[in-house]
Amino acid sequence: MVAPPRSAYLHIPFCHKRCFYCDFSIIPLGDSAQAPGSPGISSINAYLDLLHREISISPKAPALSTIYLGGGTPSLLKKNEVGDLLKDLQRKFGFQDGAEITMEVDPATFFENDLNGYIEVGINRFSLGGQSFDDSTLALIGRKHNRSQLIEACDLVNNLFKKGMLKSWSLDLIQNLPGLNLSKWITELEQAIHTEAPHLSIYDLTIEPDTVFGRIHKKGKLNIPIASEAQKIDFETNRFLKSRGFSRYEISSYSLPGHPSRHNRAYWSGSGWWGFGMGATSAPWGERFSRPRTIAGYKKWLDQQESQLLERTLSYEKSKPMPLDELIMIGLRRREGVHLEELAKNAGWTQKECDKNLELLEKFWLNSLNEGSLLRNNGRYFLSNPNGMQISNQVLIQMFMWWDSLGLD
């Protein structure tokens, strides 16, 4: 049997508008999303009813140690709405002492009072979606906020942190955005340090086909940094942040000592998690399940779940461990990598199967091991930093080729 999850993710799918690179499951509400009496407010209310229904039919399980409200833009919710969701989760599962309760917030969607309200109802960590400090870049990627709103948002969050009202906070930036080069990126990093955020998530831009960027890219007109410049940018991120005391504990995550995201670490360790909401993925007992990405689809699915007693997604008896290839894929994102034999034995492999199959995996990984992008120490395999982390895809492709060659699915 798989250990019960200790983490929960709640998806809040509302945004003012869709950013040009984003293909998340969201509902754009327009500029008046937060205005009293606006259609946006009734959409939010109707969705929250569904979310409460889904939490209420979830089976009882051990207390949670991490909770994450992501989106979308959860800061479009009022403090009582956030508080009611947390109360529901607490009633259902309970929270462990010191549970990490994170909420994503976007600049230009909150005032100081709102942040105080979220803290009052239980939030103890914010993750701020900054993406860039450059006004022209922000406009180019379709963000609603501008540079001065981002700086103001960072100040508000950081003041609460310095007063001891938050355990930590994180700032998101995207490297490799259109028009960026190494010198502009160094300016972005300097400004990120200036905010005093103790945790930085630095994502690579991914071009998704069904987005504005996907369409522009298809026409060859998206001016993103070429591969060699992107590599320099990534190396510089690592060098610069290391020199400021940050440690890269996962491919996209840098933190000062004591500030890694426990929620994300739980996810990358292969532990199960509850997921609630439209488009949310969950893996309560190992196997992943994604909910429908539209509100109508989600409502229909929820109606079925209520009538079928959750047989499809939440039944413990139907539990299957997460497939080994997935565990290796997410585990390799972490600085400490994976202990292959331990993972394989947990997945039910015998010693004989481990010896045979893992020896074969080493052959698929031979090039990566020889060139030093993948390192090995006492049965543990991990990506070197920065070289291995930069070309993690190559190592993962070799691993998936190995997995396919075993014919286990």
Ligand code: SF4
């Ligand atoms: S704010 Fe975030 S979730 Fe919303 S559209 Fe932009 S990137 Fe997507």
